[in-house]
Amino acid sequence: MPEAWRLAFESADEREVAGIGDMLLGMNAHISRDLPFALAGAGLETPKGGSGEPDFNRVNSLLASVQGPMIREEARRFDPTIASSTLPLARGASSSVGQVIARWRTEAWKNAERLIAASSADARSRIEQEIETAAAGRARMLVALSSNLVVGPGAESRLSYCQERRKG
Numbered sequence: 001m002p003e004a005w006r007l008a009f010e011s012a013d014e015r016e017v018a019g020i021g022d023m024l025l026g027m028n029a030h031i032s033r034d035l036p037f038a039l040a041g042a043g044l045e046t047p048k049g050g051s052g053e054p055d056f057n058r059v060n061s062l063l064a065s066v067q068g069p070m071i072r073e074e075a076r077r078f079d080p081t082i083a084s085s086t087l088p089l090a091r092g093a094s095s096s097v098g099q100v101i102a103r104w105r106t107e108a109w110k111n112a113e114r115l116i117a118a119s120s121a122d123a124r125s126r127i128e129q130e131i132e133t134a135a136a137g138r139a140r141m142l143v144a145l146s147s148n149l150v151v152g153p154g155a156e157s158r159l160s161y162c163q164e165r166r167k168g
Helices: 003-013 019-042 053-077 080-084 097-117 121-145 155-167
Strands: none
Touching: 003 019, 003 121, 019 053, 019 080, 019 097, 019 121, 053 080, 053 097, 097 121
16 A cells, blocks of 8 residues: 555544544545556546646636635534644645645646656656655655644544534
8 A cells, every 4th residue: 555545544543633634644645646647647638639737727726616615524524623723734824725735736747747758667667656755755744743642632532523423
């Protein structure tokens, strides 16, 4: 299992991170680790042969427009602190989930371009390892920055909230 995903699942299983951490760890594994490979496999051109990047980038706007409802739903269902948490790894205090996702998606596009342009199997293998290493490194940082010890309120509070939600 790729390390970014392993860290996401282990952190959730061990209730090691706050809700914002679980959310961002899953997003990181999907976007930073999986998306470059999916894009490279599908190709970066439209059916008419043009670049698919403008359409890809439009998704960032869509994601930014749904971030509020997404955060509220995550908070309602899993952890009310998600709605008030500050984002670990955000560049500047004003970064939003949408901005973080857009940055990660841009990185994924560039990594897909690198995979496609690799001049040999060895070159592609090095790029693949760089993608894995970067996604895993980001995951380790997310675990550290969103640890219940750092952001609280602790695993017990969140577990109680989830158990109450299941009953209702």
